[in-house]
Amino acid sequence: MAFIKQEIEINRNTGKPEYDLELTEQVIAATGPDAHPRLAEILPSLVRHLHGFARDVNLTVAEWMAGIELINEAGRMSNDRRDETGLLCDILGLESLVDEITSKLLLNSNITESESGEAITPSAILGPFYRANAPILPNDSSILRTEPGSDWYKQAEHLLAHLSGHVTSATTGKPLRDAMVDIWLAGPNGLYEQQDPSAPDMNLRGRFLTDANGRYALYCIRPTAYPVPGDGPAGRLLKLLDRHPYRPAHIHFIVSKTGYRTLTTQVFDVEDKRVADDVAFAVKKELMVKFKKREGDDRALWDLEYDFTLSEA
Numbered sequence: 001m002a003f004i005k006q007e008i009e010i011n012r013n014t015g016k017p018e019y020d021l022e023l024t025e026q027v028i029a030a031t032g033p034d035a036h037p038r039l040a041e042i043l044p045s046l047v048r049h050l051h052g053f054a055r056d057v058n059l060t061v062a063e064w065m066a067g068i069e070l071i072n073e074a075g076r077m078s079n080d081r082r083d084e085t086g087l088l089c090d091i092l093g094l095e096s097l098v099d100e101i102t103s104k105l106l107l108n109s110n111i112t113e114s115e116s117g118e119a120i121t122p123s124a125i126l127g128p129f130y131r132a133n134a135p136i137l138p139n140d141s142s143i144l145r146t147e148p149g150s151d152w153y154k155q156a157e158h159l160l161a162h163l164s165g166h167v168t169s170a171t172t173g174k175p176l177r178d179a180m181v182d183i184w185l186a187g188p189n190g191l192y193e194q195q196d197p198s199a200p201d202m203n204l205r206g207r208f209l210t211d212a213n214g215r216y217a218l219y220c221i222r223p224t225a226y227p228v229p230g231d232g233p234a235g236r237l238l239k240l241l242d243r244h245p246y247r248p249a250h251i252h253f254i255v256s257k258t259g260y261r262t263l264t265t266q267v268f269d270v271e272d273k274r275v276a277d278d279v280a281f282a283v284k285k286e287l288m289v290k291f292k293k294r295e296g297d298d299r300a301l302w303d304l305e306y307d308f309t310l311s312e313a
């Protein structure tokens with residue numbers, strides 16, 4: 001074999017070698033009759049796109065190995081405190097894309113207004129820093145679990161905020177009682193609680209149930225822009241792509257109630273310059289909010305009101 005001289009055909013239009021297209025069809029044809037139905041449905045497209053990508057860019061073995069190492073490293077780095085693989089998807093826009101696909105499928109293509117004319121609150125990506133089972137707190141309590149006077153608290157003092165609003169049904173326009181508002185955000189140092197050794201467990205996380213008027217209310221901080229972690233493959237990739245690592249100032253929410261579609265979303269501070277250029281491509285204009293000065297409350301300098309409208313399940 002070593003002495004067989006191969007004739008390599010070059011495609012006149014692309015200037016690339018003619019690669020074996022049979023290979024792609026062989027891989028697709030290898031799927032058996034008892035394959036998982038959804039997997040059998042999507043695998044041909046996956047294989048065609050993967051192979052098409054490799055042929056398109058003339059992917060070499062060395063480059064493929066670098067990609068494998070990147071994915072392996074992301075996997076090794078991921079644990080219950082960090083999700084590097086999720087972060088990689090975020091900076092490549094994949095989580096925003098599947099979020100868009102999922103919400104459009106669930107809403108039966110493009111219906112974003114219900115019969116009552118109430119606009120359904122748009123979704124946004126979950127991101128890599130959600131933790132389930134945040135403490136359930138009474139309305140108007142604070143999700144800051146740090147001691148006043150601590151270094152952490154001193155950084156947050158000028159950002160103390162009151163956040164409130166209503167959860168309503170898109171169908172009836174009426175407020176929803178006992179809807180769960182699960183909220184989380186990063187601290188003033190740009191770190192989520194699980195990334196931050198100086199923050200107590202579940203700091204800046206909480207779940208609130210709406211009252212009879214559909215209202216939720218809590219004390220938190222006004223969010224600030226921050227860079228995503230730069231010490232792993234996602235950070236390396238951003239540098240190699242000459243991209244900045246910043247997420248605009250945002251607050252995460254999961255709003256849920258039995259009989260309604262669970263809404264995962266984020267709101268973005270319109271005054272943060274990073275809203276125009278999110279490293280995770282999650283900003284939507286309906287999710288931009290304006291913090292106002294809060295008067296007559298020694299627990300908060302800033303005030304935000306934001307309502308959520310849920311569609312029926």
Ligand code: MBD
Pocket residue numbers: 087090125126127128129228247280282
């Ligand atoms: C975040 O805080 C975040 O919300 C997303 C989506 C990606 C990286 C960091």
Ligand code: FE
Pocket residue numbers: 127129247250252
């Ligand atoms: Fe976030």
